[in-house]
Amino acid sequence: MSWLSKVRNSLSGLAKSDTPDTLWMKCPSCGEMLFAKDFEANLSVCTKCEHHGRIGAKARFDQLLDAGYTVLPTPKVPENPLNFRDTKKYPDRLKAARAATPYPDALTNALGTIEGTKAVLGVQDFKFMGGSMGMAVGEAFVAGADRAIAENCAYVICTAAGGARMQEGILSLMQMPKTTVATRRLAAAGLPYIVVLTDPTTGGVTASYAMLGDVQIAEPGALIGFAGQRVIQDTIREKLPDGFQRAEYLHAHGMVDMVVHRKDLKGTLAMLLGYLARKEVA
Amino acid sequence: MISFLDFEKPIAELEARIAELRATADGSDLDIDSEIGKLAKKSAGMLMATYARLTPWQKTQVARHPQRPHMVDYLRLIFTDFVPLAGDRTYGEDAAIIGGLATLDGRKVMLIGHEKGHDTPSRIKHNFGSAKPEGYRKAIRLMQMASKFGLPVVTLVDTAGAFPGIEAEERGQAEAIARSTEACLALDVPMVAAILGEGGSGGAVAIAAANKVLMLEHSIYSVISPEGASSILWRTSDKAADAATAMKVTAQDLLALKVIDAIVPEPTGGAHRDPATTARSLADALGRELSTLAAYTPAEIVRQREDRFLAIGSL
Numbered sequence: 001m002s003w004l005s006k007v008r009n010s011l012s013g014l015a016k017s018d019t020p021d022t023l024w025m026k027c028p029s030c031g032e033m034l035f036a037k038d039f040e041a042n043l044s045v046c047t048k049c050e051h052h053g054r055i056g057a058k059a060r061f062d063q064l065l066d067a068g069y070t071v072l073p074t075p076k077v078p079e080n081p082l083n084f085r086d087t088k089k090y091p092d093r094l095k096a097a098r099a100a101t102p103y104p105d106a107l108t109n110a111l112g113t114i115e116g117t118k119a120v121l122g123v124q125d126f127k128f129m130g131g132s133m134g135m136a137v138g139e140a141f142v143a144g145a146d147r148a149i150a151e152n153c154a155y156v157i158c159t160a161a162g163g164a165r166m167q168e169g170i171l172s173l174m175q176m177p178k179t180t181v182a183t184r185r186l187a188a189a190g191l192p193y194i195v196v197l198t199d200p201t202t203g204g205v206t207a208s209y210a211m212l213g214d215v216q217i218a219e220p221g222a223l224i225g226f227a228g229q230r231v232i233q234d235t236i237r238e239k240l241p242d243g244f245q246r247a248e249y250l251h252a253h254g255m256v257d258m259v260v261h262r263k264d265l266k267g268t269l270a271m272l273l274g275y276l277a278r279k280e281v282a
Numbered sequence: 283m284i285s286f287l288d289f290e291k292p293i294a295e296l297e298a299r300i301a302e303l304r305a306t307a308d309g310s311d312l313d314i315d316s317e318i319g320k321l322a323k324k325s326a327g328m329l330m331a332t333y334a335r336l337t338p339w340q341k342t343q344v345a346r347h348p349q350r351p352h353m354v355d356y357l358r359l360i361f362t363d364f365v366p367l368a369g370d371r372t373y374g375e376d377a378a379i380i381g382g383l384a385t386l387d388g389r390k391v392m393l394i395g396h397e398k399g400h401d402t403p404s405r406i407k408h409n410f411g412s413a414k415p416e417g418y419r420k421a422i423r424l425m426q427m428a429s430k431f432g433l434p435v436v437t438l439v440d441t442a443g444a445f446p447g448i449e450a451e452e453r454g455q456a457e458a459i460a461r462s463t464e465a466c467l468a469l470d471v472p473m474v475a476a477i478l479g480e481g482g483s484g485g486a487v488a489i490a491a492a493n494k495v496l497m498l499e500h501s502i503y504s505v506i507s508p509e510g511a512s513s514i515l516w517r518t519s520d521k522a523a524d525a526a527t528a529m530k531v532t533a534q535d536l537l538a539l540k541v542i543d544a545i546v547p548e549p550t551g552g553a554h555r556d557p558a559t560t561a562r563s564l565a566d567a568l569g570r571e572l573s574t575l576a577a578y579t580p581a582e583i584v585r586q587r588e589d590r591f592l593a594i595g596s597l
Contacts, residue, residue, distance in 0.1 A: 077595050081539070082530050086515035135595030142592065164483075164505045166515060169529040170541050173505040176484060177491035177591040180463050184588075204505070206456035207444075207484040208463060226456035226484070227446030231510075235446050245451060253452045 027051055029221075043262045052219045052262055054199060056101060057108040057123035060158055064266050065121055069112025072120070074104045075143050077135040082169050090167040097128045105136035106161070109144040111151065115270035117277050118153040120144050124160040126200070131161035133205050134168040138175030141209060145182035145193075154192040154277050156269060159210040163203020176208035183212045192276035194269065197224045197247065197256065215272055216256040217265070218247035224256075284555060287343050290332065296325040329551045336500065338532050339523035342508055344500040344552045345479045346442075351557040352411075352478065353380055353395040353438050359561035361386055361393060367424060369416075373453060376417030378409045378445070379489070381424045386436065387569050392428035394421050394489055395438030398479075412445035413485060415458035421489050422458075422465040425473075434471050434572055437489045440478040442507065444485030459488040466491035467591075470584055472575035474568055476546065477501045477533075478553075493587045494571040495541070497533035498560070499548040503541070504531040541594065543571070 025036050029051035039046070043063055044053035061069055084090040098104060106128040110121050122144040124131040141157070148155035164172035186193045195213030197206075200223035207226050218224060225245035233240060243249045247259045260268050286294035300321050307314045336344065344350070357364055357380075366382040369375045377397065384393040398411035421437075428435045444455055466473060466489065475492035481503030497503060511525035512518060536542045546567045549556035578586060 076597055078597060082528070084528055086511075086525075086528065087517075138595050166506055166511050166529070169505055169531070170503060170536055170539065171595060173483060173487055174541060174591060174594040176460075176487050177463050177467060178594060180460065180467055180491070181588045181592055184464065184467060204484050207459040207488075209460070211454070211457040211460040212464065225451050226444065226459070227451065232446045232448065232451070236448065238448065240448065244448065253454070255454050255457060 028053070045262050050220065050261070052199060052221055054126050054160065056125045056127055057110075058102055060123040061110045061112070061121060063262070064114060064156075064158075064269065065110060065112035065119075066115065069110045069121075071103075072109040072111055072143070072147060074108060074136065075139040077139050080167075081171060082167070084167045084169070086167070093129060093167065101125055101128045103128070105140065106131045106133070107137040107140040107144075109140060109147065111147060114156070114266060114273060117270060117273040118151060119269075119273060119277075120148040120151065120153060120155050122155065122157040124158065124198075124205075126160040126162075129165060129167075130163075131159075131205070132163060132165035132172070133161055133175050133179075133208075134165035134172045135175065137161075137165070138172075138178045141175075141179045142182045145186050148191055149185060149189045152189075152191070152278050154194060154273055155186055156194045156196065157209065157213075158196040158198050159201040159205055160198045161201060161203070161205040161210075163205055173204065176204050179209040180212065183209055187214075191278065192273065194272060196260075196265065196269075197250075198222050200224070202226065202228060202245075211255075214276065216258075217268065218250060218256045218259050219265075220247055220259055220261060222247040224250050285347075285349060287340070287347065289340050289343070290329075293325055293328050293332065296321055296328065300325065326550075333500075333550055333552065337523070338502070338526035338530075338535075339508065341500050341532050342502050342522075342526050344554075345502045347479075347552065347554050348400070349554040350479050351553050351560060352400065352440060353397040354400075355557050356395075356438060356478070356561050356564060357384070357393070359558055360565040364393070367427075368420070370419035370423060372416065372419055374416045376409070376414050376420060377407050378411055378413035378441070379417035379421055381420060383433070384436075386572075387565055389569065389572060390433055391572070392424055392433045392435045393438070394424055394435065395478075396441040396486075396489075398440060409445060411441045411480075412443060413441065414445050414447070414450045415453040415455050418444075418458035418462040418488050421462050425462075425465045425469055429469050429471050432471060434575070435469060435473040435492075436568055436572075437473070437475040437492065438478050439475055439481050439486045439490050439503075441482045441485045442480050443482035444488070459484045462488035463491045467587060468584070469587070470580035472572060472578065472583055473587070474571045474575070476564060476568065477503050477542075478564075482507065491587070491591065493575055493583060493590070494543045496544050496546050496564075496567055496571070497536060497542050498546045498553060498564070499533055500552050501533055502526075502531040503533075503536055504529055 030049035381394040399405035399408040475490040508522040508526035512521035553560040
C-alpha cells in the first residue's frame with residue numbers, strides 16, 4: 001500500500017470507494033506517484049519517465065481505432081480438455097480471469113478504422129492469465145485473420161503474453177502452427193499483417209505469430225524474447241547485458257522495424273496502412 | 283551394458299545376480315543353468331510388466347535415457363547414401379540440427395533432425411540437441427530445397443528445447459522458430475515428423491508441423507518440460523512427476539487428443555535395449571505414411587497440413 005492510500009484509508013471521514021486504488025497510482029518503473037486520470041489521459045504512459053504501462057483490449061481499441069468500432073465475438077473452444085489442475089483448477093483460473101477482465105479470453109478482436117482505413121485489430125490482454133496462448137487465443141487469432149480477409153483489410157495485432165498456456169499442455173503448443181496457418185492466409189490474400197509487440201511478449205507467442213509481421217513495431221521498453229531471463233541466466237551463468245530483450249535492444253539487433261511511442265502509434269499504423277492496404281474497389 | 287533407471291532397480295538387482303551366477307559357473311562343474319534360466323525369465327517378466335505401465339514421469343526418464351538411440355543411430359540403421367548439408371548461409375553451422383539428402387528403403391528424402399550426442403565431446407558438439415537460430419534457418423533452407431526438387435521431408439525430433447542463450451536471442455531465436463514452422467506449413471511436398479525422445483516445446487514444433495506426426499512409444503511431447511511446469515505452476519521443483527501427468531505428455535495421451543497420428547512401438551524395455559528393432563519399426567511407420575501421402579497433389583498436401591492444425595482447438 002502506498003503512503004497516500006494509507007493516509008487516505010485512515011481518514012474515517014472519507015468514504016471508501018469501490019476501487020480505492022484508482023485515484024492515485026505509482027509508476028512501476030520510476031516510482032512517481034501519478035494521478036490515475038492523468039496517467040490514463042496520457043495513454044497509460046508515465047508523465048515523468050515515459051514508462052509504457054500495460055493496457056487491456058478496451059483501452060487499446062479506444063486508442064487505436066476511430067470511434068464506432070465493433071468488438072468481434074470471441075470464438076468458443078473446448079474448455080479444459082486436459083481436466084487440468086495445478087495448485088488450482090484451470091476452470092477456476094479462467095473464472096477469476098473473466099471476473100477481472102471484460103472479455104472471455106486473452107485475445108479480443110475489433111473491426112474498425114484507423115484514421116479512416118479499415119482494419120481488424122486484435123489485442124492480447126496480459127491481465128487475462130498473463131495473455132497466454134491457449135486454444136481460445138489461437139482460434140481468436142484465426143478468426144481475426146479470416147475476418148480481415150473477408151473484409152479485404154489489414155490484420156493488426158498487439159501482442160502481450162508470457163507464452164503458451166501451460167494449463168492446456170500440448171494443445172497450447174499446437175496453436176503455434178495453427179496461428180501460422182492464418183498468417184500465411186493473410187499473405188496469400190496480399191493483405192498487410194502488422195505486429196505491435198507490447199510488454200511483455202515472450203515464449204511461444206513470440207516464436208509464432210508475433211514475429212511474422214510484414215512490419216514489426218515495438219513499444220518502448222517492452223520485454224520481447226523467446227526464453228525467459230532466469231532460464232537464460234541459469235543456463236549460461238553469465239550476467240545479461242543491459243537492456244537485454246527490450247524493444248530498443250531488438251531494434252539494434254534487427255528484429256523489429258521500429259520502436260514507436262504510444263502517442264505516435266495510431267499515426268504510424270495509419271501511415272503504414274496507407275502504403276500497404278488494398279484500395280477499396282469502387 | 284545397459285544403465286538402469288531408478289524405477290528399474292528390482293530388475294537391475296536380478297540382472298546383477300544372474301551375472302554373478304554366470305561368473306561363478308564359469309570354469310566350475312556346478313550346474314546352475316536352470317537357476318539362471320529361472321532368474322532370467324523372472325527378470326524378463328518384470329521388465330515387460332514395468333514397461334507395460336510406465337507413468338508419464340517414468341516415460342520422461344526413458345525418453346531422456348543416455349543410451350536411447352538418437353538421430354545419428356537411426357541415420358546409421360535405416361537410412362543409406364546420406365549426403366549431409368550444412369549451414370544456414372547467414373551465420374553458421376549448428377550441429378544441434380543435422381540435415382541432408384538420404385534414402386529410406388529406396389525412397390529419396392530430405393532428412394532433418396535434432397542430435398543430442400552420446401558422450402561429452404559429441405554432446406558439446408551438438409549442444410545437447412538444443413538448436414540456435416542458425417539450426418532452424420538451416421532447416422528452413424533444406425525444406426525449401428526439398429520443395430524445389432520434389433523430395434518428401436522426414437524430420438526426427440529429439441530436443442529438450444531450443445537453446446536459451448544471449449546470442450540465440452540476439453540472432454532471433456523466436457523469429458527463426460516461427461519461420462521454420464511457417465516453412466513446414468508452406469511445403470508442397472509430403473512431410474512426416476517422428477518424435478524420437480523429447481519433443482520440447484517450440485524448438486520441437488518448429489520442425490514438426492508436418493502432414494503426419496508419429497511418436498515412439500516411450501517418447502514425450504510437451505509445451506514445457508515437466509520440471510519447468512513444476513517450478514512455474516506449483517512454484518516448487520519437486521512436482522515434475524505431477525506436472526508430467528497433468529500436462530499429458532505421453533504418446534498415448536497425444537494420440538487420444540488427436541495431436542499425433544500414430545505410435546511407433548518400442549521393444550520391451552525401451553528403444554535403448556534394442557535400437558535395431560526400434561529403427562526397423564520407425565522405418566516401416568515412416569514408409570507407410572510417405573506412401574499414403576504420395577497420392578496427394580501438392581495443393582492437397584498443403585491443405586491437409588493446414589486443416590490438421592486448424593482443427594486443434596476448434597469446436
